[in-house]
Amino acid sequence: MKRSLIDICDLSTEEIEEMVDVAKDIMRNPQKYSEKCKGKKLAALFFEPSTRTRLSFEAAMYELGGNVLSVSSADSSSASKGESVADTARIVSCYADIIAMRHPKEGAPLVAAMNASIPVINAGDGGHNHPTQTLADICTVSLEKGRLNNLTVGFCGDLKFGRTVHSLIQALSRYSGNRFILISPEELNLPGYIKKDVIEKNRIEYVQTTSLEQVMPELDILYMTRVQKERFFNEEDYLRLKDSYILTPEKLKSARSDLSILHPLPRVNEISVAIDNDPRACYFKQALYGKYMRMALIMKLLGIEP
Amino acid sequence: MNIDSIKNGIVIDHITAGKGMDIYNLLKLDSLDCSVAIIKNVTSVKMGKKDIIKIDADIPINMDILGYIDPGVTVNIIRGGERVEKRSISLPDRLVNVIFCKNPRCITSTEQELPHIFKLTDPANRVYRCAYCESKASGRGI
Structure with a gap:
């Protein structure tokens, strides 16, 4: 039976x-x-700008011996002529074996999965979900910490529109003993329904704060995020909030020596480059692990045994 | 006040007082050419006041709309002047094209031929969320 990955759950x-x-x-x-994927084709349908995720998918498929068909912007596809996501998915099913789709509209990959005859991977749908980033995050946590439970995880920055935060919270809420610290300006707080339907439902302990410095010593993991311009309708709000949290060596002084700093990337200025060589900085390794997880995912959805 | 009994048709009973007109509109009962009676503020032992709708024809009723608007209603099927069936309504697990997603970031905002699908995510608080973008249903839409 065809299987897709739309939501980490x-x-x-x-x-x-x-x-x-x-x-x-x-x-x-x-x-x-x-x-493992010799003779198979991945259609990378990216209707929104992306470097990391698209290249990661393409590298993953090539390293499995497969090929890639690529659409790198909405302007260069039939979407610019008004073709629906459903029709695009049906047509691409004729040419490829699996689809990775990024789209600015929330739910577009689900529409693709409902209409394609091949597996669809959600490579990010607006501010909604980004499950393969979550797979990269989970792999990083597992490799850095050796476990996925009993962790104090700080999420910092844009928790409102940050889709990677939403998906990672969903994933880590399924493991026992985890504790979340939500660090954001009030305007970018985690949506209430995620607190209620995910965190509270799973009886996960959590704290909401505006101060990164205060909670720093408690953290096993610090998940930093960028305030994304493309999620704002109003540029004024973006400019006001974009520099809310910047991680500097000074702020890291009170952190544990075994802290792991994660970031889904791209970073703008929310992590000082002075931290890049700190052994606690895991964000570049995280991008590498993402490629391996995408390889594992492609094989799984294509029904190829490892 | 007397309303004639119906021979073959449907009586929607135990409607929360004030919701009779909503149900009339949402079920598009104005498009029927049979007799339809909306009786408002009927005295009820259980409810204090209730509305009742009598439809003098055996038409298909969208139970999902009824369940979403007013899950406490009962639907009585009348044949030959007798009640032959009494159906209770429950909150539907899924609504298709009953309410519309208002999130401008949702794929349904640009691809208007897509069915608007909502799923019941929190039965205790009657919360429905869009199947595509997970936005909470706001108001009754339709």
Whole structure:
């Protein structure tokens, strides 16, 4: 049966852990996987600008021995002629074996999955979900901490529109003993329904604060985010909030020595470059792990045994 | 006040007082050419006051709309002047083209041929969310 990944909750915790194991095995034995997707094609349909995610998907498919068909902007596709997402998905199903779709509209990858005859991966739909970033985040946490439970995780920055935050909170809420610290300006607080339907429903302890410095010593993981210009209708609000939290070596002084700093990237100025060489900075490794997780995911959805 | 009994048709009973007209409009009962009676503020032992709608024809009723607007109603099917069936309504798990998503970032805002699908995510508080963007249903839409 065709399976897609639209929301991180489409995968069970067991499946995510299996994929982390596969990703670790790919890191150890890349040659073993170099022809797993020979003869298969990934359609990378990116209707919104992306560098990391698109290249990560393309690199993942190439490293599995497969090929990539690519649409890198809405302007260069039939979407500019008014073709619907449903029709695009039906047509691409004729040419490719799996779709990775990024779209500015929330729910577009779900519409694609409802109409495609091949698996669809949500590579980011507006400010809604970004499940493969979550797979990268989970893999990073697992590799850096050796566990996915009993962690104090600080989420900092734009928690309102930050889709990676929403998905990671959903994923980590399924593990016992985790505790969340939500650090954001009031205007960018985590939406109430995620607090209620995800965090409180799973009986996860959480604290909401505006001060990063105050909570820094408690954190096992600090998940930084960028205030994204494209999520604002009003430029004034963006300019007012964009520099709310900037992580500097000074602020890190009170942090634990085993803190792991994650960021979905791209970064603008919210993490000082002076931190890049700090052993606690994991964000570049995180991008690498993302590629391995996407390889594991592509194989899983295509029904290819690792 | 007397309203004639119906021979073959439907009586929607136990409507929360004041919601009779909403249900009349949402079920598009104005487009029927049979007799339709809306009786408002009927004295009720259980409810204090209630509305009742009598439809003098056996038409298909969209139970999802009824369940969403007023899950406490009962639908009585009348044949030959006798009640032959009494259906209770519950909150529907899914609504298709009953309410519309108002999130401007939702795919349904630009692709208008898509069915508007809402899922019941919190039965205790009667919360429905858009299946595409997860926005909470606001108001009754339609």
